[in-house]
Amino acid sequence: MVVFLIAVSGNSLTLLLICADPRLHTSMYLLLSQLSLMELMHVSTTIPKMATNYLSGQKSISFVGCATQHFLYLTLGGVECLLLAFMSYDRYVAICHPLRYTVLMNRKVTLMMAAMSWLGASLNSLIYTAVLMHFPFCGPRQIHHFYCEFPAVVKLVCGDISVYEATVYISTLLLLLLPIVLISTSYVFILHSVIQMRGSKRNAFATCSSHLTVVTLWFGASIFSYMRPRSQRTPLQDKVGSVFYSIITPTLNPLIYTLRNKDVAKALRRVLGRDCIIKRLQVQLS
DSSP: OHHHHHHHHHHHHHHHHHHHOGGGOSHHHHHHHHHHHHHHHHHHHHHHHHHHHHHHSOOOOOHHHHHHHHHHHHHHHHHHHHHHHHHHHHHHHHHHOGGGHHHHTOHHHHHHHHHHHHHHHHHHHHHHHHHHHTSOBOTTOOOSSSSOOHHHHHTTBOSOOHHHHHHHHHHHHHHHHHHHHHHHHHHHHHHHHHHHOSSOHHHHHHHHHHHHHHHHHHHHHHHHHHSSOGGGOOHHHHHHHHHIIIIIHHHHHHHHHHHTOHHHHHHHHHHHHHHHHHHHHHHHHO
């Protein structure tokens, strides 16, 4: 619950700062706000139910609740993969084509990127969740996990689902590898441009360091959880991987972006300073 409160506070603060400060109404921070919203929903999908079950001692979830949780976590995971890829393209344009940045990354393009991330991931998740929940379940219906994650739920299905599992595996592979390819390509061009710069190279690349850190954490944990062969998986390993990308990463992301981002730090000081001025005026008027 402490981790949950830190994650909610950090991501909510990032969202509020981006909304409150007009200087942060740019493409980069609009995508960052979508990432914070996604992280906020991610921790809210798993931790409250897990904490409720732990505190009440009733470790159960309804069929509809399980399907909803499965759909949400799959959607949010897909959204993060796509958003991180679009954010790398944003950094590529900002560093390699700075004079054309406002044209190539205008508000319409940014909103389209955000909409594509949410709609594409939602549609993919809806299809696979609907098909999975129509399979017959047998046995004790005991999920060896702290939420309804795909590998844990699929083990309860009766019958042959090898075709379905192969389809999900290919879909997950594409959803992970295509963004990784786009991110890698963007950073190859970014590094090439930074090397050719005569001025301060550190300042040019500083805007990418936070994004690279988040990309490493997210895709590393996702590949560990979903790209390993089924024969090499254990319930404990699945739980550890899930804790990392569904709880730890959403908690660290706002800290990574706010602590290492001068614009966000300045926005926080401006908002706090504005509140202090308002309070002083209210005291004087009273």
